[in-house]
Amino acid sequence: MLKKPKKINILDRKSINYAELDKELKVELSILGGLDIFTNAHVLGVAANTQKICDALDLDYKTTKHCILAAYMHDVGKIRIPSEILQKPGKLTDEEYEIMKKHTVYGYEIVCKYDQFRYLAPVVRGHHENLDGSGYPDGLVDKEITEEAKLIKVADVWDALTQRRQYKEGFPMSKAAEIMLGDVKKGKMGSKYLYYLLIVIVEELAEKNKGNKKELKKAKEDLITLKDLDSIYKQIYDRGYSPRYARMLKKYELSPGYDMSTNTNLLSRTNAKIENLEKVIKENRQELSKLKRECREARRRIKLKERGTYLFGKRVF
Numbered sequence: 001m002l003k004k005p006k007k008i009n010i011l012d013r014k015s016i017n018y019a020e021l022d023k024e025l026k027v028e029l030s031i032l033g034g035l036d037i038f039t040n041a042h043v044l045g046v047a048a049n050t051q052k053i054c055d056a057l058d059l060d061y062k063t064t065k066h067c068i069l070a071a072y073m074h075d076v077g078k079i080r081i082p083s084e085i086l087q088k089p090g091k092l093t094d095e096e097y098e099i100m101k102k103h104t105v106y107g108y109e110i111v112c113k114y115d116q117f118r119y120l121a122p123v124v125r126g127h128h129e130n131l132d133g134s135g136y137p138d139g140l141v142d143k144e145i146t147e148e149a150k151l152i153k154v155a156d157v158w159d160a161l162t163q164r165r166q167y168k169e170g171f172p173m174s175k176a177a178e179i180m181l182g183d184v185k186k187g188k189m190g191s192k193y194l195y196y197l198l199i200v201i202v203e204e205l206a207e208k209n210k211g212n213k214k215e216l217k218k219a220k221e222d223l224i225t226l227k228d229l230d231s232i233y234k235q236i237y238d239r240g241y242s243p244r245y246a247r248m249l250k251k252y253e254l255s256p257g258y259d260m261s262t263n264t265n266l267l268s269r270t271n272a273k274i275e276n277l278e279k280v281i282k283e284n285r286q287e288l289s290k291l292k293r294e295c296r297e298a299r300r301r302i303k304l305k306e307r308g309t310y311l312f313g314k315r316v317f
């Protein structure tokens, strides 16, 4: 089991130093929480997912707290969205969706009002941006989006996909993972935070359902998705085979799907090739200097011959 020190209990808002929050902001957050049960549950869900990612990444207390605060505030702009849109039981029209998108800018404006939370403003504004620039409100690309916003986005989308909303049922986790993996493949979302979120979720599932064969099978299926993600993660971040994932595979007696010995073999094959080449280069170097020496000698002889050798004024060679 991953070591998950209970740094912050997100369900207990007091433990996240909710008291530290500005009174006015607290009111705005409570309004958001009280807007509807879905938004309230969503904010808590995003905070819980954020904590999972932070813990899996072994982030320190301060960073974790900032990320969880950002998670609490990420949708605060929704308090300015008309309730008939926010709580609409069906799909939003294009026009309504455009209004809904403004919650990022509204949230930014709200958070900016509080000096001590202004640093969270780019996260609140940027939590719907995509790495390829197709997100909103600013169409930022990878490097322009803060890491915290990327993290919150993963926590946010996971909650939005897996939880029930007024207009839809939640997707099963494997389906949600598949959808998000699709976004990773399209270059919209980075794989790092999704990878860490899933690794914790799958592990929790597997632990929880130890005795339940059906659920355990499902958790194992999710591990397969994780494997895809692991390979994308590797490609993008070039961190090599994830030790956490390797430990999980070992623990749940799963085949990693690709053989690590391939890499070991490749390494020893490449090393052998290098050794051979170095030998050939060394031999060639010796051969080269031998040829150079012969060349010099031949040139000297030619020169001597051209010049001729004279003894007492008489050419003898």
Ligand SMILES: [Fe+2]
Pocket: 074, 075, 103, 127, 128
């Ligand atoms: Fe949002």
Ligand SMILES: [Fe+2]
Pocket: 042, 046, 074, 075, 156
């Ligand atoms: Fe959200």
